[in-house]
Amino acid sequence: MSFLRKMFSGRVSADDSRRFVVEAMLGAMGADGEVTDEEMAVFEGSLAEHPLFGELSGEERGRLTDMAADSIREAGGGKARLPAIAAGLPSRSHRLAAYAMACEICVADRELAETEIDYLDGLQTALALEEGEAKEVFESARKHTGLLTLDEKSEKVRELMPSFVRLMALMAAADGEVHHEERLGMRAVLRNIPDMQVLTPEELDEAIDVALERIKDSDSKVELAQIATDIIKPSDRYWVTVYVMIIALADGTQDWREVEFLESMKGTFGLADSHMDSAMKTAAQFPAVPLGGQAPS
Known part of the structure; x- marks a missing residue:
């Protein structure tokens, strides 16, 4: 399918x-x-x-x-x-x-x-x-050839997915620690983003685990600079910013370190204020995702 x-x-x-x-x-x-x-x-x-x-x-x-x-x-x-x-x-x-x-x-x-x-x-x-x-x-x-182009873009999204998930993991860990509830919340949010459905649930869980393990005790700015070498196209940089903002909005609270991380993303990815405003508006349009409890099956 x-x-x-x-x-x-x-x-x-x-x-x-x-x-x-x-x-x-x-x-x-x-x-x-x-x-x-x-x-x-x-x-x-x-x-x-x-x-x-x-x-x-x-x-x-x-x-x-x-x-x-x-x-x-x-x-x-x-x-x-x-x-x-x-x-x-x-x-x-x-x-x-x-x-x-x-x-x-x-x-x-x-x-x-x-x-x-x-x-x-x-x-x-x-x-x-x-x-x-x-x-x-x-x-x-x-x-x-529009349909072919969209299929090719879907494959490109799959190739970039590990970098996308690493960025979201960095946002989840922006306050210094990834709690169990945050892991469940990250999984719930990702499974409710249609673009992420190029991965099976098992592949998505594995990508999250790998990303969280990789960023443990790492310097977020160094990680961000490395990811920027993988995500080059302006459109890809814009959309991964949307995904990161969905994570930031998911728990209904805002930590100053999350704001600092978004500012770092803005500078590293070369995004303008207008891009960030548009990305936040798009992120806010995603349906609210209930956090906590059991992870979706």
Whole structure:
């Protein structure tokens, strides 16, 4: 089963993330005020063939489309729904999929109207996608290779995962000690981040154990500098900052050493204040995770 299928069940509800992916596509279709046959074909093809929607029945796909269309109509257009679309798609993989499918619709008729450019720019901004990454996805859409690109990105996430988890372990240990409850909390948070589901539960537990053992008695600034040599792309640096902030927010408290660690990350990764503000906003959009008790199975 693909990581996309693991992220979604066959059930459709008002807060189903796939509904917001459909909204992104419908917004792209209506951006220039005219829906062409080519755009409709791409839209229907995405619903029928993309793994995100693979386990849905035709009736369930129709319901998603109806909910998305109603929201856009009530808001007065796709651009007005961009903040809600971003809030409904808090994870990187969700956002890349939505942007890629919107791009494929906009280029379907081989013409890109000014209003479509404006819509895609607005979608990129709302989803906090880095310029280079957005350009890569757009160019892939023009060549009809968007899905391949997303699969490749998923593999890249898997390769970088040990570094991602090390950073989160450093945040968990920022106050000087990793308690048992913090380990359980870290595991719970990680298992509720869809992007982390490229790993099996066993692989994730192993990655956490290895990361916590590695940082024991280490200098966090030295570790951070080493990790920065592995995580080079600005988009990857931004998203791992989001993940670290989710850990920081998870227990509902803030330690001054956590703030100091985030400042170190900002400097080492070359992030601006605007990047940090955006990352914190995205991290806060993830569903609250109850900490303590038994780790999820």
